[in-house]
Amino acid sequence: MSAIITAHQLSHHFGEGQLQKQVLFDIDLEIRAGEIVILTGPSGSGKTTLLTLLGGLRAAQSGSLTILGQEILGASKQQLGKLRCNIGYIFQAHNLLSFLTAKQNVRMSLELHDSFLEQDLDAIASNMLTAVGLADRINYYPDALSGGQRQRVAIARALVSHPKIILADEPTAALDKKSGRDVVEIMQRLAQEQGCTILLVTHDNRILDIADRIVYMEDGYLVPTPALDVSAA
Numbered sequence: 001m002s003a004i005i006t007a008h009q010l011s012h013h014f015g016e017g018q019l020q021k022q023v024l025f026d027i028d029l030e031i032r033a034g035e036i037v038i039l040t041g042p043s044g045s046g047k048t049t050l051l052t053l054l055g056g057l058r059a060a061q062s063g064s065l066t067i068l069g070q071e072i073l074g075a076s077k078q079q080l081g082k083l084r085c086n087i088g089y090i091f092q093a094h095n096l097l098s099f100l101t102a103k104q105n106v107r108m109s110l111e112l113h114d115s116f117l118e119q120d121l122d123a124i125a126s127n128m129l130t131a132v133g134l135a136d137r138i139n140y141y142p143d144a145l146s147g148g149q150r151q152r153v154a155i156a157r158a159l160v161s162h163p164k165i166i167l168a169d170e171p172t173a174a175l176d177k178k179s180g181r182d183v184v185e186i187m188q189r190l191a192q193e194q195g196c197t198i199l200l201v202t203h204d205n206r207i208l209d210i211a212d213r214i215v216y217m218e219d220g221y222l223v224p225t226p227a228l229d230v231s232a233a
């Protein structure tokens with residue numbers, strides 16, 4: 001498997017001068033095509049900061065970061081924007097637009113890509129919602145859906161354009177055990193079908209077993225995964 005994301009000696013700080021605070025230290029990480037990698041660790045250890053860097057959502061400051069073959073250090077806003085077309089994002093709060101139906105929310109993601117024909121968009125969006133088990137909720141507004149159903153719409157929206165990478169930040173945090181499990185299993189199945197790489201940040205020990213690999217963070221450093229966390233899954 002080839003590397004799809006490679007970080008080498010990646011560091012990051014917030015603030016300037018006396019207020020500067022370093023939150024990532026010399027991160028070395030390689031993520032290969034098709035892998036499901038879970039990033040876990042205590043609150044404030046830098047997981048979200050690392051995830052946003054690896055997803056091209058913020059500029060890298062030092063070290064080296066290659067995403068889909070492109071060096072991100074010093075990349076322009078345009079280059080980052082183009083890169084993001086190949087990445088699907090799923091967040092804790094699903095961020096669906098409340099005035100659009102499930103289908104319209106998914107369709108909107110397709111409209112950002114010019115590789116799909118206008119007349120096909122409705123059918124593609126509906127098929128994707130069917131794939132996440134929402135065939136009977138296609139024309140519902142988010143307010144009429146449960147938390148788990150909304151998160152499944154968010155998954156459909158992220159995966160519908162067949163991105164090469166999915167980044168998910170605490171996708172099960174707001175869900176009960178059963179819904180959380182359903183959501184990650186759907187992500188896992190679809191990513192496997194599409195050959196997509198998943199990088200997922202979570203505190204949720206109940207879903208650690210879906211990962212091919214668990215990466216553990218502490219105080220801004222990658223550390224060997226404690227055996228305890230793996231067996232607790």
Ligand SMILES: Nc1ncnc2c1ncn2[C@@H]1O[C@H](COP(=O)(O)OP(=O)(O)OP(=O)(O)O)[C@@H](O)[C@H]1O
Binds near residue numbers: 023042044
């Ligand atoms: N925009 C920002 N400006 C200043 N400091 C920030 C900013 N974002 C994060 N931090 C700080 O960076 C550190 C790492 O935060 P980050 O959100 O990456 O951790 P995390 O491991 O994802 O935490 P959690 O599990 O609680 O979400 C924290 O000390 C946080 O306060």
